[in-house]
Amino acid sequence: MLLSKSCEYGLRAALYVSMSEKEGYVPIRVISSDLGMSAHFLTKILQQLTKAGILKSFRGPNGGIALARPASQVALIEVVEAIDGPELFRECMLGLPGCGERQPCPLHNKWMIERERLAALFATTTLDQLADSSEGVGVRLAG
Amino acid sequence: MLLSKSCEYGLRAALYVSMSEKEGYVPIRVISSDLGMSAHFLTKILQQLTKAGILKSFRGPNGGIALARPASQVALIEVVEAIDGPELFRECMLGLPGCGERQPCPLHNKWMIERERLAALFATTTLDQLADSSEGVGVRLAG
């Protein structure tokens, strides 16, 4: 599995918020309901994004979460690293510690190319790019 | 994590066997010792490769495991799918069931390209290619 379940949920929720029309905070309950997730579980995941400075939250009536910055300034890699950590973009495919230029594993060179491409994809894609490309055209966030 | 720990171990062991000079079966105990793994655990993992027809095994003294086919005819993807299953090369990055051409998730198009590249890498790379490229040049399989 490329991303953990928590990370999948976090990305989907972040995209949901990016695509949300209304100004102001979106209640987690609404997101979880629309995306078919447990509200409790999603709350926990989104707290990580809040702590990472990607989201901001507000308690009480009319509260919820919102992007802490414009969607155009949130790259996917921030969400992934806030939840799953940076390992995916750093680790050796065979799990060998210290695998690198100097002591490469047999797969190092090939995997590095793909790993860098993957990192670039996540680093250069922002929430608003995905939100924009998803308007209308049958793209969906829920199962 | 891209590959499970079991899969990492399975790949490393398969590579070890491919690079093994001697004819005949290699005892799992020797592999596990050289690669720094638990023999019991490795045995369990290699059984999956034996059942998948990638390895053959032989019990008793002078027993062990060996490739069931020439290393030039074992693609990495066979090892990965025998242990982790085919999900990595099929699944939606956001975990949405039914994500595809017809109902793409926002990341579908971008991820599909990388996923296909990854699948191609695993499908076109064989054990002997890695073994050959690893002779001498400081490439290693153990931590």
Next chain:
DNA sequence: AAGATTTGAGACTCTTTATTCTTAAATACG
């Protein structure tokens, strides 16, 4: 035949991830 070696199979434990539940804190509104 007896004993040593090595894989096969399955139960078992431990750790991590996933998920749920409970309580507290902040906010809005009457």
Next chain:
DNA sequence: CGTATTTAAGAATAAAGAGTCTCAAATCTT
């Protein structure tokens, strides 16, 4: 002030992955 709403925090539970242990089956050697 009191109550409803909503996130925060952390305990508790469930499920999956990782790793260990025990015993059985096959094979070789003596």
